[in-house]
Amino acid sequence: MAASRYNSNDLRRQVGSPRSKGRDTKDTLCRNVVIYGHCRYMDTTCNFNHDQNKPVSGPSDFLSKKSFNADSPSFTPSGQNLGQAKKTTLSSQAANAAPFTPRGVTASTQQNADLTMFNPAGAREFTPSGNTQNYELGNSNMGNGAAQDNGVFSDPFAMNSMAPALANNAPFNPYAGDPSAVSGAGAGFYSSGGAYASVPMQQPNYHLYQPYDAYRGELQPWQRSTYDYFIPAAMREEIQKKMFATQHTMPGLPKLENYHSLFSLDTSHRKNTACFGYHSWVYKAQKVTTGLHYVLRRLEGYRLSNDQSVMSVMRDWKNVRHENIVSFHETFTSQNFGDSSLIFVYDWHPLAKTLAEQHFSSPLGNNRQRYPAVPEGILWSYVCQIASALYYLHNKNLAARCLDLSKILVTEKSRIRLGSCAILDVVQYDHNRPIQELQGEDLVKFGKVILCLATGMPPNLLQSSNTKAALDSLVKYSRSLRDALQFLLSPVAPxxxxxxxxxxxxxxxxxxxxxxxxxxxxxxxxxxxxxxxxENGRIARNVMKLSVILERGDLGSQSNWSEVGDRFQLKLFRDYVFHRVDASGKPDLGLGHMLSCMSKLDAGVDEQIMLTSRDNETVFVITYRELRGMFERAFNELMKFSKSPGL
Known part of the structure; x- marks a missing residue:
């Protein structure tokens, strides 16, 4: 050892480090043996070890020969005596000392800690368990290992606390205003969803081309975005919502003789007899013969006593067609709802709201409060549309009779239509009232509807107040609007x-x-x-025609038809339009390039393009006019072998 060269009495006087000995090369394996498998100088001048089976000295043997090791004398400051310095050195018995045990940890914890060390001999082979319950969420007994006990380690993915909440999920109802309240009082109106009731129904994607933010104003005039090639996002979203609402169905409702797939359109389950004298319900249904959708208004508990009334109403109202009137189609009786019901069939306008829902809807359901007044511009739009509808009906010697906030529909932004016409003509057929009197009531009801919207008062509050006082309160509106309301509310001229x-x-x-x-x-x-x-429709049609030509295979007696002749150049054109890549080899999904190329193909312009095969061995320089001719010839050849009319 290095320390044995000096006398223990002279340790304090030792200043420099002891001189290290030279490294012994006899225990070092020769590199020639490692690289080439033998050494030509093994018996002559090479002093390295040539026996690969001989153990090589490790780093510990090498370090033991160094001058600095554990047995070297430690540094002792001059202010301490030799006895204290000797106490700070480590003795050889320190290796046999007991391991450190933290206070408060039991022996079982130490044993578990030792078991966490990886032992290849004790590892078990993976065996799939035959019982599937071992893999359920929240199961602490895992099939391939021992369960963790003593609560020392917690599983971050354990769902024992969430299992009761997941088990009590109520069926999801996409048509409820408050989905969290479906499991309460309103659950009885909706049937069970079956095995998949806990899975919410996926709503349609209304933003197929919607950008993440508004239109970017920093775009240059020659730059385009996806937003520029299609209709506005708000218009497309509204149309898609209407299409989605048309497909709604509700299980549990009966099937009628000529209509099926009924869906309830009532937003309230409270029965009301104010308009017709009978409880009425509204449904959307699909006709069996045509597949078109209609609205069915059902009068509950009505017994038809005079067939002449139905025939007269259908003769008078079936040909009424006006842009501000919901068209009437037919009426019939039914016993499928468990009672005697009279059903009227009207046109279907998806996502339509009544004027009461549009301007007098309260989240608390309070009908005794006042609502914000409607702006004058919207009021004039309503006045002109209702007046146009009444003028059309009165000229046909008919009367609307159902001018009520709950029966006038708002189908678009400010587009309104008179609904539920012809119902009172059947229900009150025996009253035999003069048509002039009914038309005069139309004007009075018309004025009350506009007055309710102008004052922000529901009809139940307006009836209990003074009509003249309500007119005098309309000081913020123009004189012409107040004069129009005064004319409507006065059935007789001076x-x-x-x-x-x-x-x-x-x-x-x-x-x-x-x-x-x-x-x-x-x-x-x-x-x-x-x-x-x-224009987008024409492009879609050409894409369909191009798709039926390419990748077809054999046609008639010609094998591999789509890969030869003009079809091969059309295939290269397909790659040029839809399979482009950028300089780094990544797909180029520029929509403008695709639309531009398909539009030029449809027009057959004289612009030249270069088509290259995927192996870069075939190159064509061709115009869109020539491609258009090849396109038409290939599709016409397909039509000779087809019995369908084609695109």
């Missing part, structure tokens, strides 16, 4: 002549002109977006 809808239209003629201008402006906007979608 000269004793009854008011008619024709006189009313003469009074509001300036507003009718303004509404006509607004309608034409909206029509121009719709035509603009429709023109864009027509």
């Amino acid at each position: 000269n004793g002549q009854p008011h008619t809808i024709a006189h009313f239209l003469t009074m509001i003629a300036p507003q009718l002109v303004q509404q006509a201008n607004n309608t034409l402006r909206e029509n121009d906007e719709q035509q603009y977006w429709l023109a864009r979608e027509i």
Whole structure:
């Protein structure tokens, strides 16, 4: 050892480090043996070890020969005596000392800690368990190892605390206003969802082309985005919601003779007899013969005593077609609901709301409060549309009779339609009231509807108040609107002549002109977006035709038809349009390039493009006009072998 070279009495006087000896090369394996398997100088000048089976000295043997090791004398400051310095050195018996045990940890914990060390001999082979319950969430007995006990380690993925909550999930109802309340009082109106009741129904994706944020204003005029090629996102979302609402169904409702897939449209389960004198319910249904969707209004407990009333109403109302009236189709009786019901069939307008739901809806259901007044521009739109519908009906010697906030529908932004027409003509057929009297009531009801919207008061509050006082409170509206309401609420003119809808239209003629201008402006906007979608439709048609040509295989007596002749160049054109990559080899998904190329193919322009095969051995320089001819010839050849009419 290095320390044995010096006398123990001279340790304090030792200043420099002891001189190390040279390294012995006899125990070092020769590199020639490691690399080449033998050494040509083994018997001559090479002093290294050439026996691979001989154990090589490890790092511990090498370090033991160094001058600095555990037995070297420790540094002792001059202010301490030799006895204290000797006490700080480690003795050889320190290796046999007992291991350190923290206070408070039992022996079983130490034993478990030793078991956590990996022991290859004690590891068991993986064997799948035949009992599937070992793999359920929250099961502490795992099939391939011992369960953790003593509570020392906690499993972060254990779901024992969440199991009761998952087991008590109520069936999801996508049509309930508050899904959390479905399991309560409203659960009785919806049937069980079966084995998949706990899985929420996936709502449709209304943002197929919707960008993540608004239109980026920093885009240059020559730059385009996906948003620019399609109709506005709000318009597309509204149309898709209407299409989705058309497919709604509700199990548990009966199937009628000519209608099926009924779906309840009532937003309240409270029965009301104020309008018709009978409890009424509204359903959406699909007709068996045509597959079209209609609205069925059912009068509960009505017994038809006079067949002539139904025949007369159908003769008068079946041909009524107006843009502001929900079209009536037929009426019939049914026993499928468990009682005698009279059902009226109307056109289906998805996602339509009544004026009461649009302007007098309260989350607390309080009908005794006042609501914000409707702006004058919207009021004039309602006035002009209702007046147009009444003028059409009165000229046909008919009356609407159901002018109520709960029966007038809002189908678009400000588009309204008179609903539930012809019902009172059947229910009150025996009253034999003059048509002039019924038309006069239409004007009064018309004025009350507009007055409720202008004052923000529901009909139950307006009836209990003074109508003249309500008119006097409309000081923020124009004089022309107040005069129009005064005309409608006064059924008789000062000269004793009854008011008619024709006189009313003469009074509001300036507003009718303004509404006509607004309608034409909206029509121009719709035509603009429709023109864009027509171009996209043509592109989709060409993509379908190109898809039926390529990758077809044999056709008739010609084998591998789609890979030879003109079809091969069409295949290269398909790769040019849809399979482009950038300089780094990543897919190029630029929508503008795809739409531009398909539009040029449809037009057959003279622009030249270069088509390259995937192995870069075949190159074509061709125009879109030539590709258009190949495209048409290939598709016409397919049609000769097809019995279908084609695209």
